[in-house]
Amino acid sequence: MYWLVPAASGDLPTWQRAAAAAAAAGMTIAKFAAAALTQKMASGDTLISVQVKDPRPRTVRFHGHWLVEPESARDAARDALDPVGPGSWTVGIAETARGRFALVLYHYELTDELSVFDSLEQLSVATETDERVESEDVERAREEMRRRQEDAANYLDI
Structure with missing residues (x-):
């Protein structure tokens, strides 16, 4: 199994924004990402x-x-x-x-x-x-x- 390390992949700002948005929504990053993906897939x-x-x-x-x-x-x-x-x-x-x-x-x-x-x-x-x-x-x-x-x-x- 491979794990992506945000700092190593250059995506740290994206993860920081995701963490802030998830916290504002009262969710973990994993739940926030899953909800965003579900919404994206439902959009057609x-x-x-x-x-x-x-x-x-x-x-x-x-x-x-x-x-x-x-x-x-x-x-x-x-x-x-x-x-x-x-x-x-x-x-x-x-x-x-x-x-x-x-x-x-x-x-x-x-x-x-x-x-x-x-x-x-x-x-x-x-x-x-x-x-x-x-x-x-x-x-x-x-x-x-x-x-x-x-x-x-x-x-x-x-």
Whole structure:
């Protein structure tokens, strides 16, 4: 059996923060870590990958969950008529593991675009004039957030 020594692994500040948070919650570090892991697993977070070009093409990844899942083919008829017009973009909105909001704009020919916001309200304001993002997409994200908050309130860790 191997034991990790926080000081040797360079994670001492992390363990100190965990010890302080556990003490504030009235738990041992082990119980606090188990509770945090249970909560993380219940959140449904997954690894999301986006191919961006800033300034070179690359794939970026982050943990989170979709509030608005990108559709594979939003409006094929409009795509055929206007391959780079607003209707040819597919919108995805995700909440990141750190509680931020990622707007992902997918295109079948162009490089995807990724923007990150601190709140859904910031995302909404930033996309008001962007024809590629419909107000319904942002409203669907808000509804999904409400649903997730209600689910979390009803979650029993038993």
